Ligand code: ADP
């Protein structure tokens with residue numbers, strides 16, 4: 513596999529493990545979903561993969577190299593991209609300047625990467641001199657994804673990219689994620705919109721209480737009674753408040 517996390521145990525406070533033995537495998541070109549109830553440890557898993565939460569035991573291997581507990585800058589150089597939840601743009605900078613913040617390489621490489629991104633998201637090219645502060649939530653999310661893509665990641669980790677967006681903008685975010693994946697970037701997407709996530713993913717994991725509860729092809733999980741039960745429970749609580 514491209515990325516393999518095995519039996520990860522991780523947490524924030526000594527003595528309290530939030531991840532209690534998580535596994536995650538990403539094959540080249542795959543779009544992998546992670547869903548699960550609020551507090552299951554989805555964000556913690558992504559942060560652990562990106563060196564922001566200490567891994568107490570278990571291993572993360574990227575392209576055959578052990579990257580367990582590497583720092584974020586080392587991970588970025590090795591091809592891991594991360595778009596945290598509720599990330600933001602630099603509002604007073606233009607779109608183009610925001611993307612320059614995402615790359616610490618030569619101008620030539622910036623130009624090549626910018627061309628790749630404009631090809632994916634033509635809007636960003638058309639509006640490159642517009643201040644990011646004037647963009648809508650969905651557009652800011654696109655800039656944040658594009659910024660992570662500037663470093664040419666092999667695998668892009670997205671934490672709830674559709675959070676806080678209107679249904680139409682959420683849909684655009686899923687389509688955009690699929691597009692990034694089709695352009696050759698492996699993607700791990702954490703989502704609270706489980707149904708939509710399972711629809712676009714090749715494979716998905718259901719996390720519950722810091723462990724993998726279920727995994728399988730997205731479309732199979734969607735019809736799995738155990739997954740539906742876990743989800744209907746959460747959904748009902750969410751709706752009722
Ligand atoms: P999810 O993304 O699945 O909703 P999280 O990974 O954010 O879940 O959180 C899992 C658990 O870790 C929760 O119990 C949460 O309270 C705890 N947690 C999250 N962030 C921190 C933090 N910075 N310090 C301590 N505990 C945290």
Ligand code: MG
Nearest residue numbers: 549550551555
């Ligand atoms: Mg949450």
Ligand code: MG
Nearest residue numbers: 554555556597
């Ligand atoms: Mg989360």
